[in-house]
Amino acid sequence: MIVRTLAEAERSERRVVSENWESTRMLLKGDNMGFSFHITTIYAGTETHIWYRNHLESVYCxxxxxxxxxxxxxxxxxxRPGTLYVLDQHDEHLLRGTTEMKMACVFNPPLNGQEVHDADGVYPLEAAASGKL
Structure with missing residues (x-):
């Protein structure tokens, strides 16, 4: 059984911060669940170009x-709260935060842990991280 708290994960290497967002990776590839699960904060007044060519993602606000x-x-x-969107076609998109948004995100295949978007908005398929965060 895996038991983690968001507060613990936020104080560890599982928290990844960028200019427009921060993501606490609660489950990663190294947890061997077949998906990763993240709590992500999108900062107010931001626009982020994203294109998950290598991953499928579902997001719940x-x-x-x-x-x-x-x-x-x-x-x-x-x-808005209660909205689910699913990037089932590797949809290239712009994500805009009008206010600060808290999102619960699931990725398949799972992330290793330290991924950030490249210049095209893509996460690499296999990051250098071990996934054992």
Whole structure:
């Protein structure tokens, strides 16, 4: 059995911080669950270009408001508490935080732990990290 608290994970290497967001990786590849689970904060007033070419992601908004714009068709979807969006087609998108948003995220395949978006908004398929954070 794996038992972790968000507070413990936030004080460890499992917390990854960027200019627009921070993500606490609660479950990672090294936990051998077949997916990773993250609590991510999107900062207010930010726009992040994301394109998970190597991963599928589902995101549930716990708090805050923003929007997601899919670049292929220009559609904009509002995000507020209770909204789930699923990037099942490796959708390239812009994620905008109107207010600070707390999101629960699941990735398949699982992340190793220290991934950040590259210049194209992509997480590498295999990061250098061991995944044993």
């Amino acid at each position: 716990v708090s805050g408001e923003g929007e997601i714009e899919t670049l292929a068709d220009g559609k904009v979807y509002p995000i």
